[in-house]
Amino acid sequence: MKTFLRIIGGLAVLGIIALLAFIFVPVQTSTPAQELAADWQPEPGQGEYVMHASDCVACHTAEDGAPLAGGRAIASPMGTIWSTNITPDAETGIGEWSYDEFRAAMFDGIAKGGTHLYPAMPYENYRLMHEEDIRALYDYIMAEVAPVQNEVQETQLKFPFNLRFGIRAWNWLALPHDAGFNPVGTSDLQDRGQYLVEGPGHCAACHSPRTAFMAQDGVTADEPSFLAAGIIDGWNAPALRGEGSAPQQWSVEQLAAYLATGRNAHSTANGEMGLVVEHSLQHLADADNIAMAAFLKGMDGGEVEAPETFAAKGLGSIEVAGADDAGEATATMLTEADPDMPLGARLYSDNCIGCHFASGKGAAEIFLELQDNHLATGSETSR
Numbered sequence: 001m002k003t004f005l006r007i008i009g010g011l012a013v014l015g016i017i018a019l020l021a022f023i024f025v026p027v028q029t030s031t032p033a034q035e036l037a038a039d040w041q042p043e044p045g046q047g048e049y050v051m052h053a054s055d056c057v058a059c060h061t062a063e064d065g066a067p068l069a070g071g072r073a074i075a076s077p078m079g080t081i082w083s084t085n086i087t088p089d090a091e092t093g094i095g096e097w098s099y100d101e102f103r104a105a106m107f108d109g110i111a112k113g114g115t116h117l118y119p120a121m122p123y124e125n126y127r128l129m130h131e132e133d134i135r136a137l138y139d140y141i142m143a144e145v146a147p148v149q150n151e152v153q154e155t156q157l158k159f160p161f162n163l164r165f166g167i168r169a170w171n172w173l174a175l176p177h178d179a180g181f182n183p184v185g186t187s188d189l190q191d192r193g194q195y196l197v198e199g200p201g202h203c204a205a206c207h208s209p210r211t212a213f214m215a216q217d218g219v220t221a222d223e224p225s226f227l228a229a230g231i232i233d234g235w236n237a238p239a240l241r242g243e244g245s246a247p248q249q250w251s252v253e254q255l256a257a258y259l260a261t262g263r264n265a266h267s268t269a270n271g272e273m274g275l276v277v278e279h280s281l282q283h284l285a286d287a288d289n290i291a292m293a294a295f296l297k298g299m300d301g302g303e304v305e306a307p308e309t310f311a312a313k314g315l316g317s318i319e320v321a322g323a324d325d326a327g328e329a330t331a332t333m334l335t336e337a338d339p340d341m342p343l344g345a346r347l348y349s350d351n352c353i354g355c356h357f358a359s360g361k362g363a364a365e366i367f368l369e370l371q372d373n374h375l376a377t378g379s380e381t382s383r
Contacts, residue, residue: 029100029103029104029107029108029110030104030107030108030127030178030179031179032103032131032179033130033131033178033179033180033181034130034131034180035131036131036132036135040132040135042132042135042136042139042140043136046132046133046136046140047136047137047138047139047140047141047144048140048144049283049284050133050134050136050137050140050200051137051140051141052279052280052283052284053133053196053200053201053280053284053288054126054129054137054200054201054202054280055200055201055202055276055279055280056068056086056137057279057280058275058276058278058279058280059072059074059083059120060072060083060084060085060086061279062083065150066087066146066148066150067145068085068086068087068141068145068148069085069087069093069148069150070082070083070084070085070086070093070150070152071083071085071150071152071153074120075233076118076120077214078118078157078158079155079156079157079158080155081118081120081155081157082152082153082154082155083120083152084111084121084152085148085150085151085152086141087141087145087146087147087148087150088141088142088145088147089147089148089149089150090147091149092148092149092150092151092152093147093148093149093150094112094141095142095147096112097112099135099138102134102138102141103134103138105117105121105123106123106126106127106129106134106137107123107126107127107134107179108123108127108171108175109121109123109167109171115164116164116167116168116171117167118155118157118164118167119167119170119174119214119215122202122205123175124174124175124177124202124204124205124215124216124219125198125199125200125201125202125204125205125216125219126199126200126202127175127177127179127180128177128179128180128181128195128198128199128219128220129181129199129200130180130181130195130199133199133200170213170215173211173213173215174213174215174216177219177220181195181198181199182220183195184221184222186298187294187304189290189291189294189295189304189306190291190294190295190298190304191295192288192291192295193288193290193291193292193293193294193295193296194221194295196284196288196291196292196295197227197292197295197296198219198220198221201280201292203227203240204216204218204219204226204227205232206230206232206237206272207227207228207229207230207237207238207239207240208225208226208227208228208229208230209225209228209229209230210230221295221299226241227239227240227241227296227299228241228242232272233271233272235270235271235272235273237272237273240296240299241296241299241300242300246258246266246267247293247296247297247299247302248297248300248302249266250264250266250297251297251305252290252293252294252297252304252305252306252307253290253293253307253310254266255293255296255297256286256289256290256292256293256307256310257310259277259281259289259292259293260277260281260282260284260286260289260310261277261282262274262277262278262282265369266369267369286309286310287309289310290306290307290309290310293306294306322359323359324359327359330345356369
């Protein structure tokens with residue numbers, strides 16, 4: 001009996017030692033995928049461009065707040081997370097952070113002092129970025145962004161999510177990918193698009209489903225669940241691959257126009273995607289929006305015909321699209337306006353048909369399509 005109790009006591013001591021080591025032993029951060037020369041300097045404007053490509057403003061700017069000064073409430077299943085002040089203010093921002101500390105936050109979710117960041121910060125995706133872009137972003141924030149003194153409300157989640165050291169275990173599940181980008185190698189254009197989609201654009205943070213542990217189920221293009229649809233703050237983030245997805249139905253030019261302007265002949269960006277267009281994609285070069293569109297179009301083998309550029313059409317008459325085979329019966333029913341038609345059809349006829357027409361096709365770039373539009377046909381959790 002004494003021997004048994006000694007064994008139990010020994011195991012308990014080992015368990016306590018292991019827990020203390022788990023909590024207090026410093027985390028090893030990712031090593032650079034490439035070493036930059038000691039005299040390396042970013043190109044003029046590179047850091048600001050990376051900031052836009054990475055959509056930093058959308059999360060790190062509160063409503064009516066100063067750019068990048070934090071304080072935006074980010075809803076999560078665990079509770080509200082308040083975004084960080086990432087201006088170079090020495091007291092309330094990141095002005096005292098070294099490059100290595102900044103890089104650890106971007107690649108490993110580790111803030112200055114060893115604090116684990118909540119994965120509302122998409123370091124699952126940012127860890128795929130090029131070393132030059134991370135360095136350029138750091139230099140831009142430290143040298144060109146105005147410091148703003150803004151003490152952000154502290155995130156206080158309920159137990160056990162308030163124990164940030166537990167994120168260390170979560171990272172073992174969520175960060176299976178080595179730091180750095182691995183192109184598929186289809187073409188230079190599509191590889192550039194893949195980089196922007198996987199890394200700075202962090203599209204999988206919204207458009208990939210989540211595992212039972214709330215990690216992204218599909219972070220890179222070689223994973224079958226990558227961009228297979230997700231839910232973000234009550235909005236549908238539709239699939240960007242597979243049959244029926246927008247990239248498979250739209251041309252590269254139409255998809256690039258949607259990314260850059262938030263609308264095309266088929267749909268209009270709304271909700272969270274509207275913020276992405278506002279704060280990120282509209283600031284990118286046409287070539288990069290075309291690259292992303294080309295990557296998404298070709299990801300499942302779609303034919304990629306990439307234009308050199310894209311632009312809104314000039315003034316002129318608009319041809320109203322007729323119903324296709326799938327919608328012909330519905331269009332006929334709406335046109336006949338039989339008093340006995342279903343309530344939903346009568347409501348559509350009374351309230352929607354004037355803009356979206358009996359065909360549901362709308363007017364190109366004016367009134368969006370409703371047929372097969374994920375904004376209209378999404379799940380119950382969609383707003």
